Amino acid sequence: MTRRLTVAAACLCIAVLPLAGCGGKKKGIPRADAANLIALLKDARRQAAANPPACNALATSIQALSTQVQRLPSDVDSNVKDSLTNGIGNLQNLATKQCSQTQTTTTQTTTTQTQTTPTQTTPTQTQTTPTQTTTTPTPTTPTTPTTTTPPSGGTTVPGPPTP
16 A cells, blocks of 8 residues: 555655646746655655655645645646646645554453352351369368377377378
8 A cells, every 4th residue: 555655755756846837838846846745745655655655744634735736827738737646645645544544553351250159158067065074072081180198288289291
């Protein structure tokens, strides 16, 4: 597509050259106007050939070409003006198509679906068995106090238990 756009700009440039200053009954494009048109067409060709095409600059160049053709002197052959206007229109259509394809990018988004499985909880039954504690009393042996009689014949004092 860029090649077609470049070729269209080049063809339009080639078409302008023979029309510049043509003699005969019908007047051609004045040399200064032809030189300006050729310079604008070369700019357009360069902008169209860029990778990616310089779309904004190309649109500006095409608009300048159109304006330049409209400003040609009124005595320039109307067939020449019509041919230039048609060529610029074709160039504009190709540029619009090429630039819209260049600027349009498709982004494909893939959505991944996640499925959550609920967790099932099974209740656990716990059985508590009470523990029985049996207390066995420890037998106690009663102790009898020993009495000690002092040799002097005094009072009796209880002493420590004997084993």
